[in-house]
Amino acid sequence: MELRPLGSTGMRVSPLGLGTVKFGRNEQVKYPRGFELPDDVQIVQLLDLAQELGINLLDTAPAYGSSQQRLGRLLGARRSRWLIVSKVGEIFENGVSRFDFSYAHTLATVEQSLRTLKTDVIDCVLIHSDGDDLRILERQGALDALRELKRRGLIRAHGMSSKTVEGGLRTVAEMDVVMATCNLDYNDELPVLEAAARAGKGVLIKKGLMSGHVQGAEGVRRSFAHVFAQPGVSSMIVGTINPAHLRSNVELLEHVLGRSR
Numbered sequence: 001m002e003l004r005p006l007g008s009t010g011m012r013v014s015p016l017g018l019g020t021v022k023f024g025r026n027e028q029v030k031y032p033r034g035f036e037l038p039d040d041v042q043i044v045q046l047l048d049l050a051q052e053l054g055i056n057l058l059d060t061a062p063a064y065g066s067s068q069q070r071l072g073r074l075l076g077a078r079r080s081r082w083l084i085v086s087k088v089g090e091i092f093e094n095g096v097s098r099f100d101f102s103y104a105h106t107l108a109t110v111e112q113s114l115r116t117l118k119t120d121v122i123d124c125v126l127i128h129s130d131g132d133d134l135r136i137l138e139r140q141g142a143l144d145a146l147r148e149l150k151r152r153g154l155i156r157a158h159g160m161s162s163k164t165v166e167g168g169l170r171t172v173a174e175m176d177v178v179m180a181t182c183n184l185d186y187n188d189e190l191p192v193l194e195a196a197a198r199a200g201k202g203v204l205i206k207k208g209l210m211s212g213h214v215q216g217a218e219g220v221r222r223s224f225a226h227v228f229a230q231p232g233v234s235s236m237i238v239g240t241i242n243p244a245h246l247r248s249n250v251e252l253l254e255h256v257l258g259r260s261r
């Protein structure tokens with residue numbers, strides 16, 4: 001797949017990224033069907049396949065159960081082949097989420113993620129919003145902590161996985177990357193994508209397949225066509241643990257992007 005700039009970060013990402021919620025968490029998730037977590041062999045095969053297909057971007061978070069632990073253990077020397085996006089702010093324990101956007105917790109989370117992922121640097125760290133985007137950005141320490149981590153070279157870029165237009169716009173103004181929702185049923189955050197395109201900031205799309213509620217291959221194709229018709233999209237993060245879905249997603253997306261060139 002042809003790589004695209006992640007805004008002005010200097011990094012180049014595949015238009016399809018691999019979401020890894022399903023590598024580590026199967027409770028309190030919004031997918032249409034329940035599922036077993038994949039075993040280690042399945043994850044290694046999926047990562048190898050993704051790489052073979054030209055994907056270079058992994059999206060994880062401390063709140064995705066054992067996702068980070070498994071990536072750290074299973075990537076090993078292959079870590080350098082990937083750009084890794086992680087998050088701060090959401091803590092998922094015993095089936096319940098809580099949030100901490102303080103300066104100290106943000107520093108501690110990234111330091112822990114570096115150890116868990118067995119890496120010296122995380123390519124991009126996003127604030128994992130609880131929905132109160134502006135309050136987090138204006139009144140909590142996470143933004144300052146991420147700036148400090150970037151200054152120290154422990155992260156290469158920062159951003160927010162935002163949930164509101166106001167929060168997305170502020171993220172575009174203050175940070176390197178915004179992760180926003182866009183799909184066939186939900187377009188409220190398009191002003192954020194437009195602002196990011198104007199400002200040259202990175203845009204990651206989440207829930208582009210409506211968390212799996214999209215219908216069949218034609219629904220997937222239409223979803224890709226819709227998302228990539230929007231300005232400024234760097235990469236759409238699609239979560240899958242099904243190798244056949246991964247293959248067909250790459251095929252469908254290449255077809256859509258080929259036609260839009």
Ligand SMILES: NC(=O)c1ccc[n+]([C@@H]2O[C@H](COP(=O)([O-])OP(=O)(O)OC[C@H]3O[C@@H](n4cnc5c(N)ncnc54)[C@H](OP(=O)(O)O)[C@@H]3O)[C@@H](O)[C@H]2O)c1
Nearest residue numbers: 019020021059161207208209210211212238239240241245
């Ligand atoms: N920061 C945040 O607040 C936040 C929130 C949500 C998500 N995310 C990130 O974004 C990623 C994607 O979001 P998401 O997982 O909610 O939604 P999504 O990518 O819209 O949907 C993922 C679901 O779609 C299914 N799927 C994938 N390809 C398919 C295909 N070709 N045909 C049919 N079904 C298909 C997957 O099932 P199979 O496994 O069966 O393929 C999975 O259940 C996550 O993994 C995560 O990394 C971030």
